[in-house]
Amino acid sequence: MLALGCLCASTALAYKTVGFRWASEAGPIVYRLDPAGSDDITDGSDHQRIEDAFQAWGCAEGTNLRFSRGPDMTGPGSSGDGLSSVFWIENEAGLSPFGLTENNVAVTINNVIIEQGATVENQETDIILNGVHFQWNSQGQASGNNIPIFPIMLSHIGTMVGLDQSCTAADDPQCPGEDQTILKWFYDYSATTPLPDDVSGLQSLYPADDDSQCEGPFRQGERCENNCDCIGDMVCIPGIYDYNICAPQCTSDANNCPPQFACLFGAKGEDDIAKGTCVQVGTQQLRPIGSYCEVNTQCENNSCLAVADVGRSICRQTCSDDGDCSENTQCLDGVCIGFGPFEGIGCDEEPPSGCACTQNATTDPSAALLLGILFWGFRKRRRP
Template sequence: MRRATAGILPALLLLLAIGATHAYTRSTVSATDSTGIAWDLENHDTYLPGINDGTLLYRLHAAGSADVGNGEDLAAVARAFRTWSGISTSALRFRRDQDTANRTTLDDGEFTIFWNETSTVVDQGTPDTDDDLNIAGALAVALIYRIITGPEAGEIRDANIVFNGADFVWTASADPETGRYDIESVALHEIGHTLGLAHSPVAVASLFPRLGSGSRRARKLSSDDIAGVTAIYPGGNSAANRGAITGVVSNGAPILGAMVWARDSAGVVLAHATSDADGVYLMAGLPPGPVTLHTQPANAASGFYLFSAANMGPYYTAAQRDFSYAGGLAVEILAGDTVMADLSPAAGTPAMEIKLLSRSGSWSNIRTFLRRGESGVRIGVAGPGLPLAGTPLSISGSHITVVSTAFDMVAGFPTVEITVTVAADAPLGARDLVITASGETTVALGTVEILHAAEPLQPPVTTGLETEVVGPGLDLVWEPSAGTSWYRLFRGDLATLAGGNYDHAVVADGCYLSAPQASLMDDIDSPEAFYYLITSGSGDETVGPAGTASNSILRPAGFDPCP
C-alpha cells in the first residue's frame, strides 16, 4: 500500500458576484509544481476502495438538501454524475454506491457528497478542529486529496463534495426560481473539480467559477469541459479521432497564465488552455478541423471581473497581465496528431477590459445567451477603457447581425451595447464578445451561448413509465431504477415527444430487457431539432408484431429482445 504524502485541495464554486466579490486548465499538485492531478483508474492504490474496475464509485448522504424533498435532490446529483459518465471520448465512468451516513471529508477512500445545513464549517473528521474548512460564501466545495511527493505525485486518492446549505437555498426544479441555486448545475461543476479540472475562463463552461440563481442552463457540459476530461481520461477512439495543439506564449520571455483558446470556422469557442511558467500551453481532445488561436491575459482581480488569476488556482497566482490580445492564427487540427503553434502577443498592459455583461439591460459577471431566430435583443459589455463611439463591439463568427450600437455608463464603467438579429440556422455553442478600438482588442471569452429557438423541456410525465428527454448534441446516459425490466428509446421532434405521441416517434435504438442491466449508454449525436426519449417500466409489456402500435408505442422491424 502506497502511503506517500498527501495534500488536500479545496475547489469552490462562487455565487453570482455582482458586488464585491493546460483544452482546459488543470488543477496542479501545488503552487510550485504544475503537474496536473488525476485519478489513476487502472493502476490505483489498493487503499482506494472507491475505484472498481476502472469505475469511480460515489456515495450520497441520504438526507440530501433540507430545501428539496421526494429524493429530487439526490436524483439531480446522480444526473450530474451521469452527464460526466456519458462522454463517449472519455474512459471516465461513475457508479452510485450505497448511500452513506458520513458527513465528514476525511481522507478515507470514500467519495462522499452531502449538505452542510446548520454551519459553514466542514468537519474534516480529525480530532484537530483547526483542520476544518469554512466554506462561507461558496455554493459548494470539492475537497480533493492528492499525492504530492514521489513518483505518483498528482494522483488523486480521495474526494468529497459539500454543498453549502447554511448560506444558500437549493432547488431541483425544472424552472428554478430566483434566489434558489440549481443542484444539478453546481454538482456538475464540483464533479469536474474532483476529476482534476480547474476553473475555466470560458463563461459557458460548467467549470466557470461563477453561477447565478434561478437558472438551469448550466446543467450541460460545454465543448471545453468535454475536451478537458477527454485529454485527462482518453477513451474510445479519442486517441485516433481527436487532436491537440501545443506551443509557447512569449513576448521575448515566456508568459505565465496566458489564456489561450481555439475557435472553429463558425466562430464557436471549442476549448481553452493556460500557459505554464515556461509559457507552454496544451489543448488536447479537440475534434479535427480548422481553428483560429487567440490569447490574452485574465482580468485584474479587483472589483468586478469575469475571470482573473485568482480563479485559476495557486500555481497561477502570479499570472502575468503585461501583454495584449493576439489572435487569428489559423491552425488545422489533425486527428491523432499534435500541432505546434506559438503565440507572440505584444508587451504592455491592456488599455481595455471587459468586466460585466448584459442582455437587455440586465448586468452581471456571468454568461449570457441568444436564441436562434431572435431579433431586437441588446447584448452589452462594460469595463475600464472601453470606447464611447464607433462600432467597436461584435460577436465572434457568423449568422449574427449587428443592427445598432449604443453607449452609456454603468458601475463607473463605459458600456457598449449592440442590438442584434440571430439567424435561424446560427451554429450552436459559445461565442466571444469582442471589442476592437484604436488598434487594440479585448475579448470576453465564451460569454454568449447560442441556443435553440426553444430549450428542451423537462422530461414529460407518463403514468407507469420512467422517462427522460435528451437534447441535441448530448450523449445519452441512462441508469434504470431498481426493478426496471424493459426500456424503449425514441427519436422525434420535441413537441411530439413532450406531447406523449409516441406512436408517431421513430425508435432509434433499444431492446427489451429480460433482466435489469446496470446502464444504457449510447453515443448519440442528435440532429438539430430532434430529441431522444427513454421509457422504461417493470414487469412484462405486451408487444404486438413489428410495425404495430402497443401502449401507444410503435414497434418497428428489427426491435428485438436484448441478448
C-alpha cells in the first residue's frame, strides 16, 4: 500500500514521515551522479553543489545518517535499477517516464513499498532534475526559469530520507512555520541547511548511536584514508565501491556485524573464539568465501556449512592449498578461511589521541548491486 506520510504523535513538532527509512546502521547512503551533469554548467560546480546539499543533511546534529558519493553513473538514468542516482533530463521525450512536465522542477522517486502502520526499509531513491524547461545555476540565485541547484537538492534530499512536507499550504494548521522547515509547498531559495523541524524529523528516524561526526571520526561504511579516521577499534579497509571504508571487528561468539556487512573469520584461538573483520557486502551482494552465513543462497559459491576451525557456519570452499582460495583467505585443514582481523591501513603518524596502527592494506573483490521494485514519487512546483 502506498502512503504519502503520517503526522508524528508529538504535538510539539510538525514534521511528517512517509513510512520508510534507510538502514543507516549499515553506513552512509551511497548515491551516484551523472558525469554529464547539467547542460547549463560546464565547470563541474553542478556536482559540487549536489554534494554540498547531501553534506548539509549529513551534518545535521544528533543523527547517524550520512551520505557518500559513489562511482559515477555509466549509462542513462532509470528508476528501479537498485542504484540511487541524481541526474538531469535534457530532452523532452525523457521527461514523461518520470512524470516531469513544464511545471515540475524536479522529482524524487523512492523505490519502496509503503506498508500501513509500519516503517519499511528503503534501498533506492532517484532525484531527477528537469533540464528541458528550466535553466540551472550553481550560484544560488533564482530568476524566472533560472533555478539554483543547492536549495532544490536540499528539499528533495529531505524527501529521499523519508520525510514528507511539513507545510502543504499557506493556511496549513499543522505547519510549524515557514521558517522552521524547508519541506513546504514551495522551494525556499534562501535555504542553506535543514531547519529545526527537519532536523527533529531526521533525529526521529536516524538517532545518533555513536561518537562519529560528519567530518570525522567516521562510522562503518564511511570513507577513510587510514585507521585513525575511524571511531573506536574500526579499521580502514577497501569497500565494494572502489574506496576505503571504516569497518568493525567481529568474533564468532557474537554475530556483531552491522547490516550489509559479513564477518570474515580467522581460525579459533586458545580462547576457542574466532576473530575477524566485518567486510562490506551491500544489500544484495553475495557473501565472500570464508564469511559468516546462515543459508546457502547468501554465499557467492552457494555453500554455507559449519567449519570446526571457526566454530560457525561460513561460506565454505574446500581447498588443497592457498592457491585454491581467494585473496583474503588461506587454506587450513582443507577449507578456505580468513587470516583473522584485518590490520587496516596504518595511520600516517601518531595523532594526539595516541592511535598507533600498522600498514596492511587488503582488497575486497566484491561489488554491490541494490535492487528496487516499486516507487513512491514526490514532485514540487515552484511557488507562484
